[in-house]
Amino acid sequence: DVKVxxxxxxxxxxxxxKVFLECVQDxxxxxxxxxxxxxxxxxxxxxxxxxxxxxxxxxxPEGYSVSREKKERFSLILESASTNQTSMYLCASSLGxxxxxxxxxxxxxxxxx
Amino acid sequence: SxxxxxxxxxxxxxxxxxxxxxxxxKTSINNLQWYRQNSGRGLVHLILIRxxxxxxxxxxxRVTLDTSKKSSSLLITASRAADTASYFCATGQGAQxxxxxxxTRLTINP
Numbered sequence: 001d002v003k004v005x006x007x008x009x010x011x012x013x014x015x016x017x018k019v020f021l022e023c024v025q026d027x028x029x030x031x032x033x034x035x036x037x038x039x040x041x042x043x044x045x046x047x048x049x050x051x052x053x054x055x056x057x058x059x060x061p062e063g064y065s066v067s068r069e070k071k072e073r074f075s076l077i078l079e080s081a082s083t084n085q086t087s088m089y090l091c092a093s094s095l096g097x098x099x100x101x102x103x104x105x106x107x108x109x110x111x112x113x
Numbered sequence: 114s115x116x117x118x119x120x121x122x123x124x125x126x127x128x129x130x131x132x133x134x135x136x137x138x139k140t141s142i143n144n145l146q147w148y149r150q151n152s153g154r155g156l157v158h159l160i161l162i163r164x165x166x167x168x169x170x171x172x173x174x175r176v177t178l179d180t181s182k183k184s185s186s187l188l189i190t191a192s193r194a195a196d197t198a199s200y201f202c203a204t205g206q207g208a209q210x211x212x213x214x215x216x217t218r219l220t221i222n223p
Contacts, residue, residue: 040215043201092156101146107154
């Protein structure tokens with residue numbers, strides 16, 4: 001059974017802290033994605049990666065960076081968290097192209113105080 | 114920018130009735146996918162329809178695609194309380210990306 005896991009379901013951080021969100025998939029998928037989801041705005045793509053050490057900016061990359069050192073792991077980094085980054089963060093993976101299903105993790109609800 | 118736009122934004126029906134949600138998009142697509150999200154959880158893939166297909170079925174789900182109108186619909190027949198969720202359409206663009214709409218919030222009343 002396919003599985004995408006995220007390191008935390010809920011996270012509370014303070015403004016200015018460095019925040020790491022981890023995502024791991026066990027399906028040997030090439031592509032991995034980070035989205036944020038906010039009421040009224042739907043899912044917005046932050047970054048994605050189509051191979052180890054490769055990354056592409058999505059629609060809203062400002063304030064975020066990513067790391068993919070191993071195929072199964074994709075990390076989202078908030079260098080200096082701000083209150084406007086309070087959101088639900090969703091990680092997903094897919095086998096190859098966008099013709100394939102994306103498999104999502106359970107999400108991390110991040111609150112920045 | 115978001116391409117898929119779902120309509121309506123919210124839908125409330127009685128258990129046993131059929132639910133229809135629509136999705137419109139603006140540019141050429143490779144495929145269109147529908148996902149479900151239960152409250153506070155991740156998305157789950159429901160069905161994918163390719164740009165050269167017009168209709169697809171999966172259990173109680175029926176999806177249609179009209180590329181001339183750049184629109185798709187998702188029909189859930191004989192709805193159940195467990196169908197209460199948000200439903201998103203997503204369009205395949207470029208090589209890897211999917212673009213998601215804002216979703217339709219479906220409530221099934223017992």
